Amino acid sequence: MALRAEGETTNKAEGTERAAARGPRAGRPGRVLAVETADVEFVGITKAFHELTAVDDLNLKVEAGEFFSLLGPSGCGKTTSLRMLGGFEEPTTGRILLGGQDVTYLPPYRRDVNTVFQSYALFPHLNVFENVAFGLRRQRFDRTEIRRRVGEILEIVDLPNYEKRQSSQLSGGQQQRVALARALVNEPKVLLLDEPMSALDAKLRRQMQIELKRIQAQVGITFLYVTHDQEEAMTMSNRLAVMWHGRIEGMGSPKDVYDNPTTEFVASFLGASNLLPGTIESKSSDVVSVAVEGGVTVHVPPARLPDLGDSRAVKVGVRPEKIGIAEVSSTVPDGYNSIHGRVVVSTFTGVGNQYIVETPLGVTVTVYAQNIGRQWAPRSGDEVILTWPVEHTFTVKPLPTSVEINETEGD
Amino acid sequence: MDEPVPPDHPGGLVVTRRRHRAGRALAPYLLSLPSGLWLLLLFVVPLAFMLSLSLKTCNPATGACVMTWHWGEFPSEISLYHQEFITSLYFAAVSTLVDLVVSFPIAYWIAFYGGRRKNFFLLMLLVPFFVSFVIRTIVWEFVLANNGVVLGALKHIHLLPAGFHVLGTGYAVMAGLAYNYLPFTALPLYVAIERIDRRVLEAAYDLYATRRAGFLRVILPLTVPGIFAAFLLTFIPMFGDYVNQEILGGTSNTMIGTVIQNQFLVNFDFAGGASLSAVLLVVALVGIYLYARLLGSRTIEEYL
Structure with missing residues (x-):
């Protein structure tokens, strides 16, 4: 049974009406649309607006039936990429293939893709039924087929008996379901979602994330999802691509990209990272030693070394939750890196403790310790030793110092 | 202190x-x-x-009026001047329609393609109307004159017969009305088109609407309140207008506005003029009532 947000039911009458509608179909197996889904391929796509290059030589293949996210800060080119696939922008160069067929220059109404827009963009003059039926009517389906399909899709998005409502009478979450139904009812080969949750509050957003994954599994269509919310992208996607300045900075399964960031941008945008500048001291087949500025040597698995060319400068990274924090006298086990430091700030967050630790390296290190109720909890001012397994250490190529990673770049 | x-x-x-x-x-x-x-x-x-x-009886010589509750003025005035009402209705309807057809593309273009110069284009639309209403109408008299710039030139190259004339016909009155009230149609239409969310239009194209379907199924329905506001703002003043008929219409095709003016200023029939004005007012109110019933009273405030 689908999940629903509590805040969505606006009055009592609506609640009973909904409950009545729910009863008979409770035991019904979820229907899967008879959908032919397709893969999507961006081949050397570049899009320039005047002087600004929004998308820079994008090469990307999204597999059929996949939930794929394009993740990045505003202005990174993710929405432009989506709009080019939707047919709202034409690329400057490159080709877009949908199920192997070149759709680069087709108008939106000739493509088998449908979009869920950021603002939902429901038709304000039409009721829910007519909103959902819009695409079917344009494709000249007959009346009984339209009625059947709209009824079915409204059940899938959990809005039965809402046909006669005006879109202005719906809550944000309901509007979003209508927008989703309006796109899905056409059984597109690929569904495009342009930050569909940005207008929802945090609680509703989490519920819709689960709901959206359920719907995707049920209908089996390729979903291409654009978001700036890294948590959202990781929660929902089979695979994701992190974009920055019109380029893909990292791509793979959420776990893969999170655990093995290959660039400094990915390391800091996707979750939090401690990045320590250093130089490669020695390389062997099973370990790489990096001298971190400040006089500590850190070991890194050779597989975690990016392609650096001739340069020996790197940044060594470790995720805050991978670091253990211990009394300064404790011994460091084999296969662990360690740094001494002093706790500057200690914050209790409920699920854990967050420590900001000052190190002799001149950088502060953030540590998350899970609240499992047993471990030693240092206080501000305590001298500590930080340890983490070598296998959880990664290195990235440092960005030129002039480049700032800024999440609020203009669109 | x-x-x-x-x-x-x-x-x-x-x-x-x-x-x-x-x-x-x-x-x-x-x-x-x-x-x-x-x-x-x-x-x-x-x-x-x-x-x-309208319910008083007046002495045309002295202008003194006495309340007599004389309702008979209404039926007698209506039976005398119903032809002028019908003419006014016809002229106002045709001119309003012309204005809607002419200003829709203008408003559409400014709203969708005006870009940063939207305000400049709107100003350009309004600039001719900074000139007095009467002067503008007199200029139309020159434009449409029998041997004026337009007809004279066309007659000179024998595209029109020498006896052809526009001035003094209903067409001249309708042209003048349509010209003089154009901004009252164009501006509400512009407001209505301007506020259409472009993303809604994109959604229509995404949902298999061709350009034509996008216009007919999305833009036009969303412009309906604006069309109705434009209709009211244009049709009602046109209905009571007399300047265009006086200057461009000659002696034929008298409109009700001219009759009312004559009743007051020429015939000194104050009661008759007042009762005709009351009828005009009722017609206008019926128009607004129908508007409110059809499109909701809330939208009317947004556009007027």
């Missing part, structure tokens, strides 16, 4: 607060006073005067 009261003095504070509170309660009434007086003196009083005048 009085001791200055320190700002934190409790007594002083209490006094000023109380004074503020009294002022705050009165503020809405005080603020609405000027517009209230304006409405009373320049609208309610003349309206009541006009309505009562």
Whole structure:
């Protein structure tokens, strides 16, 4: 049974009406649309607006039936990429293939893709039924087929008996379901979602994330999802691509990209990272030693070394939750890196403790310790030793110092 | 000399607060006073005067009127001048339609393709109307004159017969009306088209709507309130207009506005003129009522 947000039911009458509608179909197996889904391929796509290059030589293949996210800060080119696939922008160069067929220059109404827009963009003059039926009517389906399909899709998005409502009478979450139904009812080969949750509050957003994954599994269509919310992208996607300045900075399964960031941008945008500048001291087949500025040597698995060319400068990274924090006298086990430091700030967050630790390296290190109720909890001012397994250490190529990673770049 | 009261003095504070509170309660009434007086003196009083005048009997020589509750003025005036009402209705309807057809593309273009110069284009649309209404109409008299710039030139190259004329016909009146009221159609249409969310249009294209379907199924329905506002703002003043008919229409095709003006200023039949004005007012009110019923009373405020 689908999940629903509590805040969505606006009055009592609506609640009973909904409950009545729910009863008979409770035991019904979820229907899967008879959908032919397709893969999507961006081949050397570049899009320039005047002087600004929004998308820079994008090469990307999204597999059929996949939930794929394009993740990045505003202005990174993710929405432009989506709009080019939707047919709202034409690329400057490159080709877009949908199920192997070149759709680069087709108008939106000739493509088998449908979009869920950021603002939902429901038709304000039409009721829910007519909103959902819009695409079917344009494709000249007959009346009984339209009625059947709209009824079915409204059940899938959990809005039965809402046909006669005006879109202005719906809550944000309901509007979003209508927008989703309006796109899905056409059984597109690929569904495009342009930050569909940005207008929802945090609680509703989490519920819709689960709901959206359920719907995707049920209908089996390729979903291409654009978001700036890294948590959202990781929660929902089979695979994701992190974009920055019109380029893909990292791509793979959420776990893969999170655990093995290959660039400094990915390391800091996707979750939090401690990045320590250093130089490669020695390389062997099973370990790489990096001298971190400040006089500590850190070991890194050779597989975690990016392609650096001739340069020996790197940044060594470790995720805050991978670091253990211990009394300064404790011994460091084999296969662990360690740094001494002093706790500057200690914050209790409920699920854990967050420590900001000052190190002799001149950088502060953030540590998350899970609240499992047993471990030693240092206080501000305590001298500590930080340890983490070598296998959880990664290195990235440092960005030129002039480049700032800024999440609020203009669109 | 009085001791200055320190700002934190409790007594002083209490006094000023109380004074503020009294002022705050009165503020809405005080603020609405000027517009209230304006409405009373320049609208309610003349309206009541006009309505009562239609029931009075007047002496045309002295202008003195006596209340006689003479309702007979209405049927007799309507039976005398119903042809002028029909002519006015016809001219106003045709000219309104012409204005809607002409200004829709203009408003559409400015709203969708005006870009940063939208305000400039709107100003360009309005600039001719900075000139007085009568002057503009007289200029149309020159434009449409039998041997003027347009007809004279066309006759000279034998595209039109020498006897052809526009001035003094209903067409000249309708042209003048359509020209003079164009901004009243174009501006509400512009407002309606401008507020259409482009993303809604994109959604329509995404949902298999061709350009044509996007226009017919999305833009046009979303413009309906604006079309109706434009219709009201244009049709009702046109209906009572007399300047265009006086200047461009010659002696034929008399409109009801001309009749009312003559009743008051030429025939000194105040009761007759007042009753015709009352009928005109009722027609206008019926129009607004139908609008409110059809499209909801809320939208009317947004566009007027």
